[in-house]
Amino acid sequence: MSRCDFKIVLLGSEHVGKTSLVIRFVNCRFNASTPYQNTIGAAFCAKAMCVNGKTFNIGIWDTAGSERYEAMTRMYYRGAHAAIICYDPASLPSWARLRHWLQELRTVEEDCKVYLCGTKKDLMDSGAAARDVPEDIVGTYSQGLHGHYLTSSKTGENVDELFQKIVEDCAADIKVMKNIEEQRVQLQKEEDEKRKVYCYC
Numbered sequence: 437m438s439r440c441d442f443k444i445v446l447l448g449s450e451h452v453g454k455t456s457l458v459i460r461f462v463n464c465r466f467n468a469s470t471p472y473q474n475t476i477g478a479a480f481c482a483k484a485m486c487v488n489g490k491t492f493n494i495g496i497w498d499t500a501g502s503e504r505y506e507a508m509t510r511m512y513y514r515g516a517h518a519a520i521i522c523y524d525p526a527s528l529p530s531w532a533r534l535r536h537w538l539q540e541l542r543t544v545e546e547d548c549k550v551y552l553c554g555t556k557k558d559l560m561d562s563g564a565a566a567r568d569v570p571e572d573i574v575g576t577y578s579q580g581l582h583g584h585y586l587t588s589s590k591t592g593e594n595v596d597e598l599f600q601k602i603v604e605d606c607a608a609d610i611k612v613m614k615n616i617e618e619q620r621v622q623l624q625k626e627e628d629e630k631r632k633v634y635c636y637c
Contacts, residue, residue, distance in 0.1 A: 439623055440482055440495030441616050442606045443515050444599075445548075447499055447537040448522030449530045453555035455479065456589035457522065458498045461599055466590045485599070487607045492616075494603060513544040517612055518551065518582075518602045525554040525586070526565035531574075549605055550581045553598060558588040 446454045460466050462481050479498040484491055497512045513519070521537050523530040534552070541548060552574070559565035578584035582605060585598040606612050 439493060439619065441492040441619075442494045442517045442603060442612075443497070444494055444518045444520065444602060445497045445499060445513055445516045445541075446520050446522060447541060448553075449527075449533045452522045452524045452527070452530050453589055454498050454520075454522050457520075457553065457555060457587060457595060458496055460589040460592055460595050462496070464592070466592075485603050487600075487603050490607065492603055492607065494599075510540060510544060513541055513548070516541075516545050516548045517606050517609075518549040519545075520551050520553050520598065520602075522553045522555050523569065524556055525560060525567050525569045525574075526556065528568045531569040534577075549602070549609075551598065551602060552578045552581060552584040554584070554586040556588065556590075557586045557593055558590045561588075 446458065448454050456466060458479075458481060462483050480495065481498075482493060482495045484493050486492075497516075499512050519541050521534055521541075523534050525531075538550065541550065554569075554574070556565065560567055574584060583598075583601055585594045585601075587594040587598060589595065
């Protein structure tokens with residue numbers, strides 16, 4: 437993929453399911469038998485999405501949740517158009533760390549659109565896990581942000597809806613779209629110059 441129009445970063449503590457969320461969205465799969473592995477630094481993947489008849493390439497950076505990698509992961513926030521901050525509704529500590537991730541993000545990208553994502557909804561729906569983060573607190577905290585979604589990477593519930601909303605919001609942002617169009621024009625100029633160099637006709 438030659439370019440990414442929108443950059444999305446995923447933030448959140450360890451074990452909240454950030455990588456599973458990305459895999460479900462990009463590859464439409466979930467593998468519960470895969471052993472847990474810490475993301476080191478950040479993992480990148482991309483996907484094309486269509487909004488209002490236009491195709492956009494989105495780049496997704498899945499950042500490490502471990503505190504020992506924090507200094508490394510901050511560099512991936514720069515230039516982000518949107519951020520998904522994940523937490524586990526059955527884990528109050530993961531919610532407590534959410535404010536930290538938001539502050540970290542704001543010091544690098546103040547205008548980044550922020551979306552809260554509660555993960556592992558299937559575990560609460562089945563009774564395998566009990567909610568530990570009160571819904572009213574989540575509702576109050578998310579009011580100043582761009583949205584809140586409860587998702588399940590296992591069933592796929594609300595995963596596509598979350599990313600679709602992000603891309604729609606970015607596509608509706610005049611400032612963001614102006615920058616994208618300028619980047620596309622510049623990229624086209626560079627590609628045209630390359631063709632001239634390698635044309636021997």
